[in-house]
Structure formats: C-alpha cells, structure tokens
Amino acid sequence: MSNQIVQGILLGGYYALIACGLSFMFSVMRIINLAHGSLAVFSAYALWWLASQFHISPFVGLLIVLPLMAAIGWALQRFLLERSARGGALLPILTTFGLAIVIDNALFEQFGADTRSLAPYIGSLSYDSWEWPGSINVGKLAVIMFAAAVILLGGLQLFLTRTRLGRSIRATSEDPDTAGLVGVDARRANALAAAIAMVTVGLAGAFLGMRATFDPYTGAPQLLFAFEAAVIGGAGSLWGTLIGGIVLALAQTLGAQIHPQGFLIGGHVAFLIVLFIRLSTSGLGLRGLLRLPARKAS
C-alpha cells in the first residue's frame, strides 16, 4: 500500500506540471484556456516527430519545442485571446474550445489514430527504477518528473516575486489599468505570461509522452486533470498546484484500488468533493482560491 502512495505522490508531479500553466494563465488573464490539454499533446507530437524522423532525443528536442511553445503562447495571446477577451468573459471559452477542436483534428489528420509514446526514445529511463527501503520501487522517470515539477513551480515563484518582469505580470493580473499608469505594458505582460504558460505546457507534454501513450484526442482528459488539480490545490500559491496534483493522483490510486475502472472516477469524485466543500464554506470557486480580486466588469 505504501508503494502505491509513493507512486501516487510522484504521479501528482505530472498533474502539477500540467496544471501550473492553466492556473498561471487564469490568475493573470482570467482566461481558462480550453486548448490547454491539446497544446500539451501537440508538444508531445512535436517531440515524437523529431525523435522518430531525426533521431533527436526528446530531452534535446525540448530545446527546439519549448521555444516553439513560447512563440505559440505569445501568438495565442496576441491574436486570439486578447481580441476575444474584449468581447466579455464568455467568448474566450468559445475561442479556445474551437482552437482545441482544430488542434485535435489537425493532429489526427497528420499523425492518424495510432497511439504514440516517447518511451522508446529515452532508452532505459522509461523502466529504470530505484529500490527504496521497504521494497518500494520508484521509477527514475517518475522521480525526474516530480523534481521537474518542484523546480518549475519554485522557479516560477521566484520569477514572479524577484524579477522586474515577474512583478509586471503580477501587477497586470491585479489591475491592468493601474499597472498601465505606472508604466507596465499590460499587453506585453500578458503575452509574456502566455508564453511562459505554454513553456510549462510543452514540458508537461514531454512528460506525458514519456510516461504514457498519447493519441490526437488525449488533450481533453489532460485539460480536465489540469483543471481538477488547479482547483483542488488552488490555495493562492503555485505550491497549491503541487498539493492539488498529489491529491488528485492519490484519489485516482484509491479509486483504482476500489474498482478496476475506478482510477478516473476516483479523481473526478475527489475533485467534486473538494469543490463542494469549498463552495459551501466560502461560496467561491477558483477565483476565490487564487486570492486575486475579480476584475471589475467594464
């Protein structure tokens, strides 16, 4: 049992990775990007393509794919989100949902329905493991993934609190107009935030491909995982995301113990229970959890 708990905690690292971009974008721009999961799958396909066509190791491939994801994030904000956000809070949902459909089906068109994995391209790392005391076997990849999540979240935290750019992003998320008055370019800050979010999505996509298989329609479940982890953990700091990811993964592990098909059910049920408790105690959803004031309707 303790073995499963350890595995669950490590899997939580993956959920934290995929969730942090979603919750970061939401806290800065108030937009839930419904194409989030599809973009992660896109990144996984890009790495797979580089590996299978040009024999580029996925870890090296990240050097190409992550800048590409940053560019995509920047363009996404400039050309899609910025424009649709002006039409109210509802339009970005529709825009990004449409984008998700385009990405999923374009991937299907290009790569077909076969499930792919990056596991064959990372050598023995996909199955290597360490034996911990108490005969617990932990996969090296799972540990790397968890460490990556911790480093990424810590790095983001430092970036937001210690750097000028990070502070300008935070200022924009608090109040774009006032930030503008003191010389912060809100458009630039938002585009930068989107670029950063997409880099985290690219990284999450890489780990998705390494630890499991994916197909063109894997994006939707990843979006749901990301959302669930962000809401469960959403305690105001990015570290909440890590806790949310771990809770989600443990609930799935528990679900799988109870019923052979209970893995996903466990996660969804845990999410709804947490949401129910939050809503009935504070009356607030994700917005309240991120402890950021609601942007005034203008």
Add this chain to the structure above:
Amino acid sequence: MSAVSNSPVIERGTSASRISAIAVVVIIALLAVAPHFLSAGAVDRMTALFIYVILAAMWNALAGFGGLVSVGQQVFFGLGAYFAIRLADAGLNPFASLFVSAIIVGAISWPMSLFMLRLKNGEFAIGMWVIAALTHLLVNLDRLVQGETGTSLISLNVYDAGARRATIYWLALASMTALLAILFGLLRGSTGAAIRAIRDNEDAAASVGVRVTGTKRLLFVLAAFGIGIAGALWLATSITFQPKTYFNVQWTAYMIFMVLVGGIGTFEGAILGALLFFLIETWFGGTGVWYLIGLGATAVLFSLFLPRGLWGTLEERFGLRLLPVGYRVRLPANATDGDTASTLQQATTQREKA
C-alpha cells in the same frame, strides 16, 4: 401635433414578424405531412435536423440568454439516451421511455444546478465537462451497457421500419416545436425580461430585483430536459447506444458551432445556425477530419470577428426581427421640435437587442 403621436411606442412585433408567425404555422404543417412525400433517407435526415435545432436552441437558451457557457452538455444528451435504454429494458414502451427519460434528466439537472450554478464562466464551462466525463464513466459501469461495447434499443424492432421512421420523425418535429414554443413563451413573457436583463448585466439585474439564480436554474433545467429529449430521439433513430458516441464532447462542439454561427442570444439565430450546420454536414460531412477542423476554425473566426453571429449581425443592420421576443421602444420619427436627429439616434440606440 397631438401628444399621442409624439409619445414613444412600445413595439412587440413588426409586420414582418406577423407574416413570419403565419409562415411558421405553414412550415410546421408542411413538415408534418412531409413524410408522405419524402424518401426514407430524407425523413431520417429531417429528423436529424430537428434534433440539431433542439440542441442549438437549448444551448443558446443556456449560453445566449442565461450567460452560462457549458462544454459538458453532452452529459444530458448521453443520459437522455441511457435512461431511455434503461426504461425500455424495464418494459416501458420504447416511445414513451424517450420522454420519461427526458423528464428524469430534467429532474437530475435540478440538484446539479444547485451546485454547478455557483461556478462562474470558465469554471462552470469546464466543471460541466468534468460532470460529463464522470457520468460517462459511471454509465459504463452499468452491466446493461457493457462498457464501451454498448447496447441497443431492441424493443423498437417490433415496429415496422416505415412506421417507426415516420413516428420518430413526428416525435422529433413535435418535440422541436414544443421546446421552441416553450422557449419563445418564456422569453416573451415576464421571465424573458429577467432573462435578458441577466444576459446584459447580471449584477445590475440583481440590483433591480431580478431573481438571478432562480432564472438561471430554470434555463439550466430546461436545457437539460431539451437536450435529454434530443439524446433519446437520437437513440431512437440510430438504435445502438455506445456511451463513447453519446457522451462525446463533439455534441457540445456542434451546439457551440450552430449557436455561434447563427447568432448567440437571438431566438432565430440558433435555428438558422442549426440549418446551416445541417447543410454543411450534408455537403462536407464525408470529408471526415477536415470537416471537423473546418467547424472548429469557423467557430474561432466567428467568436473573434463576428461574435453576434449571422442573425445578430443581420438584425443589427436591418432591424430585422421575425420572431420577436423582446420589447422595442420606437420614438415617433416625425417629431418636429428641432432634435429630430437625436431622437432618431435614440430610437436606434434603444432598439431592443433580442
């Protein structure tokens, strides 16, 4: 000039809308007798069209009028079909079970709304998707459904194929007409004013005493019920029930496409969108994945460049209203007291949007 002719007139219809009211009656009558003249394939396609109209109108009621964008409406579509299967399996007449099933779906949506309506915007949208995913998994656990293998509405097979096809056609037509009539009545009545007030500004509506949550709940339950009927009718036409097909997010994608293209928040727009979707599907549905890419791209383009959709834009430009649900204040255009221009301007700005 008398005071009467100078006072603003509250207009609830136009001559065009009176003509279109008659046209609606004629069209429904023609549709009702159509199965006698149409081929079997055409009857099936028309049934699909009616289901699309229901889906578009119900999603529009929720998003366009209630301001609640959901990407999990497939949950009601799937449940509508699932309960129909369950009820028919328990021995209920298959046609009756289609409607009892929708009532159950509506009843389930009530407690769901108590919880979900507390979420805002994107959280509500994706929260509904989680509900749909969870419901799909739970339905898969039912032994009758046999996981993704699915099952079928076998008890429909006792009816002769021709009679069955025509019956489903009429049931779909009647459901569509009834649901549109309910929605039209709701929007034109006193609830309609509340609904549009919420659509335009929720906080302001609440401040003048509109029961925001109650009104939203009404729309949520109506949409669940209507989409439940649509799912049950779809099951009746296709017989087989595979959870993956019915709980597919694609259904919501279709709804969003129809409403965005037709005109979100306009009564006629959803119907127009469903018609266009039907034609596009008929012409391009065979191209498979490119067709879906096209749908997604069109939805993105409309949300960016024409967020009011085709009908909303036409309505704005030409003041065209065929099935008016709102009020329009018309100031007399022949006012002679110097500020005719401003009066006219006012008349345009005060034009009711719905």
